[in-house]
Amino acid sequence: MTNIEARALVRACRLIENVKVAPKLSIVVPAFNEAARLGGSLKQIVRYLSERREQTELIVVDDGSTDNTAVVAEEALRDAGAVATRVIRYEENRGKGYAVRLGLLAAQANIALFSDADLSTPITETPKLVDPIRSNECDLTFGSRALDRRLIGVHQPWRREQGGRVFNLIVRVATGLPFWDTQCGFKAFRLNCCRPLIEAAQIDRFGFDVELIYLAYLAKLRLREVAVRWDHNAGGPLDASGNYSRDSLRMINEVRRIRAAAAAGEYSEAISVARTATMVEAKHGLTARSSV
Template sequence: MVQFRTLSIVIPVYNEARTIHQILDLLRELRLVNDITKEIILVDDCSSDQSVTTIEAYAAKYPEMGLRLLRHQVNKGKGAALHTGIREATGDYVIIQDADLEYDPEEYNLLIKPVLRGFADVVYGSRFMGGNPHRILFFWHSIGNAVLTFLSNACTDLNLTDMETCYKLFRRDIVQGLKLEEQRFGFEPEVTAKVARVPNVRIYEVGISYYGRTYAEGKKIGWRDGVRAIYCIVKYGLLGA
């Protein structure tokens, strides 16, 4: 039987005061299979809005959640926030959760299933497989995601359908054992390339829903991040840096 008692949920936060309470509501109500407990770690990347005070007020209102708030004194980037949260995680497994509402925490149980069955060490939640809801948004973003996933697969010899997904579930010792460097959105191709080189690692993928945001709704990633992702795919995947 796989030992899985606690799931560490790492949430990078940057100017998410408008929606952070909603994602925390979802996590508070979430019930994980097998009575797995939740360790929720929020990493504020020097937000300039009311994100910190909103989180602190929420933590005071619901102390039973045991929210852990870590803060960067200067803005470093999403990847850096993830590094901080992953380093501080103590659960058996670690999952990444964005602070917006693009992904549904209820679907953690989908990612957990192949772990509990003893098949997987790492599970990616794919927005592009299965019959789950998927908001229709930007054509060129979908092409960009497909190109980045293809290039990543070519360098890692994996057959993922969604390398850029937020929902990545890792066995804690595996992800904490990686030397991660990328400070911004290059985290996705870097962690994928490095986890693919872990000896005998078992990587699975399950279909998830996706409730994407427009830029007007707060989406932050842009074309420069796509260019950086290609650089990271070559550096960490092809050259093995």
């Protein structure tokens, strides 16, 4: 663990002490240079969570932003009411995958959902992913733009959308995954099953989605791809780079790394632990009985 990781976790743990009742749901929002739109997104999430009749928490992970992302987050969460909130920040930009993992591992609920900061998938779609986990049907659910394209209101630029389709086809061939969209920034996890996989994950950038889903698939967790509403919001990290071909090649190389690590047995222990946990959940339905 680096000093940056250690400091972030220490700060998170100090704030955890102030949470008297374990939340039923944690929302994790990774953010990099999102000062311009993050405030509005967080207020929407707080409004949504405030309407739920249960204890919830909202965690923002500032991935080494060079703008005022952390300041905007803290200001937006100042009046969050009953929603427990935390802002985790570190100085070096490590990548979206790193930020998501850190947020998930800091979550206090057994069910955690991560959402992109731009809310391309509206936060009101949360029940589509969370309810199957609560009813003990699934351990990991993830939004999909491919299952029902009628739910896409605003499409991505043509080159990026076609590149995404090609990338997902490559993922299917390379990993054997039977899913059509691994990259939508809207995923939910049963953490007592998924935590070992999150801890073992190695990909810090945009290939992290493939890694987590692939590990869950190898562990025989109960997975579900769910059609969700989606509207492209320009201005995210991939838009900022403007080089879709380069970004796609990086992600393909990350898929190669994932396959090589799996073949070398680097994930084996985590997969075994996660498989045991999901077998227990499937047999006893612990979450279904304990949820509100």
